[in-house]
Structures are given as C-alpha cells and as structure tokens.
Amino acid sequence: MIDPLPATPALPRDLLGRPLHDLRISVIETCNYRCPYCMPEGLTPDETALDRASRLGFDEIETAVRAFARLGVSKLRLTGGEPLLRRHLPDLVARLAAVPGIEDLALTTNGSLLAGQAHALRQAGLQRLTVSLDALDPAMFRSLSGGRGNLDDVLAGIAAAEAAGFRSIKVNCVIQRGLNEDQVLAIAGHFRGTPHVPRFIEYMDVGNCNGWRREGVVPSAELRDRIHARWPLRSLTPTYRGEVATRHGYEDGAGEVGFVSSVSDPFCGDCHRARLSADGQLFTCLFAARGQPLREHIGHGEDALAEHLAGLWRVRADRYSEQRASAPADRKKIEMFYIGG
Ligand code: SF4
Numbered sequence: 001m002i003d004p005l006p007a008t009p010a011l012p013r014d015l016l017g018r019p020l021h022d023l024r025i026s027v028i029e030t031c032n033y034r035c036p037y038c039m040p041e042g043l044t045p046d047e048t049a050l051d052r053a054s055r056l057g058f059d060e061i062e063t064a065v066r067a068f069a070r071l072g073v074s075k076l077r078l079t080g081g082e083p084l085l086r087r088h089l090p091d092l093v094a095r096l097a098a099v100p101g102i103e104d105l106a107l108t109t110n111g112s113l114l115a116g117q118a119h120a121l122r123q124a125g126l127q128r129l130t131v132s133l134d135a136l137d138p139a140m141f142r143s144l145s146g147g148r149g150n151l152d153d154v155l156a157g158i159a160a161a162e163a164a165g166f167r168s169i170k171v172n173c174v175i176q177r178g179l180n181e182d183q184v185l186a187i188a189g190h191f192r193g194t195p196h197v198p199r200f201i202e203y204m205d206v207g208n209c210n211g212w213r214r215e216g217v218v219p220s221a222e223l224r225d226r227i228h229a230r231w232p233l234r235s236l237t238p239t240y241r242g243e244v245a246t247r248h249g250y251e252d253g254a255g256e257v258g259f260v261s262s263v264s265d266p267f268c269g270d271c272h273r274a275r276l277s278a279d280g281q282l283f284t285c286l287f288a289a290r291g292q293p294l295r296e297h298i299g300h301g302e303d304a305l306a307e308h309l310a311g312l313w314r315v316r317a318d319r320y321s322e323q324r325a326s327a328p329a330d331r332k333k334i335e336m337f338y339i340g341g
Contacts, residue, residue: 011071012071012309012310012313012314013313013314014284014313014314014315014316014317014318015314015316015317016268016269016316016317016319018269018270018271018272018316019072019272020071020072020073020272020274020309020313021072021074021075021242021272021273022073022075022077022242022272022273022274023065023068023073023075023076023077023273023274023275023276024076024079024273024274024275024276024339024340024341025065025076025077025078025079025275025276026079026080026081026083026275026276026277026278026338026339026340027055027061027078027079027080027083027086027089027092027278028055028080028081028082028083028085028086028278029049029050029080029081029277029278029279029337029338030049030080030081030082030085031080031081031082031085031110031337032085032110032112032113032148033082033110033112033145033146033148033149034145034146034147034148035132035134035144035145035146035174036144036210036211037174037176037203037204037206037210037212038206038207038210038335038336038337038341039081039146039335039337040146040209040210040211041146043209044209044335044337050278050279054278054279055278055279056276056278056279056280056295056298058088058092058095060280060295060298061092061096061276062092062095062096062099063298063301063302063305064276064280064294064298064305065096066099066302067298067302067305067306067309068306068309069099069100069101069102070101070302070306071309071310073102074101074102074103074104075102075103075104076096076102076104076105077106077107077108077130077340078092078096078105078106078107079107079108079339079340079341080108080109080337080340081278081337081338082109082110082112083107083108083109083340084109084113084114084117085113089117089121090117090120090121090123090124091124093105093107093121093124093125093126094124094125096125097124097125097126097127098125104127104128105125105126105127105128106126106127106128106129106130107121107126107128107129107130108129108130108131108132108340108341109129109130109131109157110132110149110154111131111132111133111153111154111157111158112149112150112153112154112157113153113157114129114131114154114156114157114158114160114161115153115156115157115159115160116160118157118160118161118163118164118166119160119163119164121164122161122165122166128166128168128169129161129166129169129170130169130170130172131154131157131158131161131169131170131171131172132171132172132173132174133154133171133172133173133187133198134173134174134175134180134183135151135180135183135186135187136151136183136186136187136190137151137183137186138151138152140180140183141154144179144180158171158196167195168195168196168197169196169197170197170199170258171187171191171196171197171198171199172199172201172260173187173198173199173200173201174201174202174203175201175202175203175218175223176203176216176217176218177203177215177216177217177218178216179216181218181223184223184226184227185226185227185230187200188227188230188231188257189230191255192231192250192255193254193255194255196255197255197256197257197258198257198258199245199257199258199259199260200220200223200257200258200259200260201259201260201262202217202218202219202220202259202260202261202262202263202264203216203217203263204262204263204286205287205324205333206286206287206333206335206336206341207333207334207335207336207337208332208333208335209335214263217263217264219261219263220246220259220260220261220264220265221264223259224248224259227248227257231250231251231252231254232250232251232252233248233249233250233251233257234248234251235247235248236248236249236256241270242267242270242271242272244260244267245258245259245260246259246261262321263321263324266319266321266322267321268318268319268320268321268322269322271285271318271319274313275339276294276339277291277334277338277339278338280293280294280295281293281294282294282309282312283334283339284312284313284316284318285318285319285320286320286336286339286341287318287320287321287333287334288318288320288333288334289331289332289333290334291334292312294308294309297309
C-alpha cells in the first residue's frame, strides 16, 4: 500500500491538486563533461554561464530550503551542472541536513570527482547518491561525455561511495537508439547481485540544443522486455507516490532495475517537484520556458519567501510531458544543466 502524501490543508497545492514535496537545487550550472543530450559542446546558450556572484550563496540556499520546507518539501536533491564542482559542498550538505522537515537529502553526479569527495559528503549528512553512467564500454563512455569522461574515474567513484557507506546507489543511464542501447544488458549485468539500482531513462527533448528526435527514443517497455528475456523481471510497488522511476525486481532476487519513461508513459499527474537554479530562479517543470527570480525574495527572509513561493505554486499547471505531442517544435525550454534534471 503506497502511503498517500500528507494532506496538510495549510500546505499549498497547485492547480492540478499536486503538493510541493521535492526540491531539486542546482548548486552550479557548469560541468566538466559535455554530454550531447544535455550540454552539447559549443551549442549551449551563453546566457546560461553564470559568474560566481550570480550564484546563490550557502546562506541564501539555506534560507530558501527553510522556506520550501515550511510548504511541505521534505526531499532535497542537489544537482548541477556537476554539483561536485561547487566548492565546500560538504558544508552546504551539513547545513541542509539540519533544516527541520528535510528527511531525505540526495545528490546526482556524473561521478568523475566522487572518489575524492564521497567520504566528506557522507560525513556531512548526505543520505543518497545517484551516479550517471551511460556506457560500460570505455570508448563509448568517453564519446557520450563529449570526449571528456574517463569510465575508470566513475567506477572508482562508485567504489569510494560504497566504502563511505552509501548502500544503494542509483545509476542513471540515458538510452538513445542506435547509440548506446547495446549497453543496457552490460549495465544491468554489471550491477546484478549488488544493492545498486540501474535506472534506464528515455531520451528526452530537454532544452533546445540537444537535437532531440522521437526516433532516438527507446521506449522503456522495449528495454524492459530485453532485460526480461535475459533475466526475468517482476514489477515492484513504488517506494512512494510520485516516484519517477518504475521499479522491477529480478525474479531470482539479484536486485532491481528502474525505468524513467517521460516520453512513452508521462508521470506529470503526480509531479510534486520544484527546481531552484544556481542563480536563484524557481522552475516548476523540467521543460519550463522561464523561471521566477527568487533572490530578492530570499533577501526578505524566510516568512516572506514562503508566502511568495506558496503563491507561485498555487498557480502552477505544468504537465509538459503529457502535452508533448501538441507542443510546438520550437517551444523555448530551459536547458537541463541549468536546473539539474
Ligand atoms: S514534464 Fe514537468 S510536470 Fe511533467 S513530470 Fe516532468 S517536470 Fe513534472
């Protein structure tokens, strides 16, 4: 039985009745990789590059999180760009872990810098990790990271995270037809028998510069069937309402895999996620065209900010993935690396 989300009347719900439960915080918009589906080399808009002064400071991020927590947010995910590029990140983790109401503190990383930071992040109070890994073939991994990534660094990062106490690491893998779909069984096989969970993500039309075509999408159902043919799977119940990935366990008990199906099976109906960009803008959808600047409101303090945020959430009606088919092809969308997936 999935626990229904707490229906505290004072907490805001959007125009589709969705509460505010998750906050994804981009702590930095830059990245040391150039994955073509997210930050293609030389194609990303200049205005997404911020200077240090434009990025929220830790005091501002903490004030924002305290305000969001008052509106029902209990789950935080730190993202980027590549969040491990943000200096003194364990200090921020420790501060956010101490905010009343925050029960779940996670981070998504490309794993390249994880080996050197996993222990400090764990000690600071980070609870969960998601590592991106689009291939286990070293040459393909390098090309899928825009010629910048080294597979061994990421595998060393996962090993260091295990040693630091991260029990079940989520491993995100974006599958593109004709590119890395042959890596699905390799990645599933690599993590079978471990507590780590590969999640195969349908290639999405995020932003405006990744050249997305629907033909490049491999529907999750097809991937599931491929894995099932090799290692029989059975469906598992979601961990909580609104969980992004559908869960499937191996019938032989050797672990589980997940599928994120934003294209073939949209999940906007239960989307209770907000996003905060590194320069303090609120985005209420991954595919939003623009954000709501919050920095000035953060400066007015927690009470005023909470009131302002509640007002913004109450008028939210986003459900892009459900409307994708009717959306104009040239619809402007924020770049994913700017708001962190
Ligand atoms: S498309 Fe937007 S509204 Fe739908 S699930 Fe994704 S972020 Fe939420």
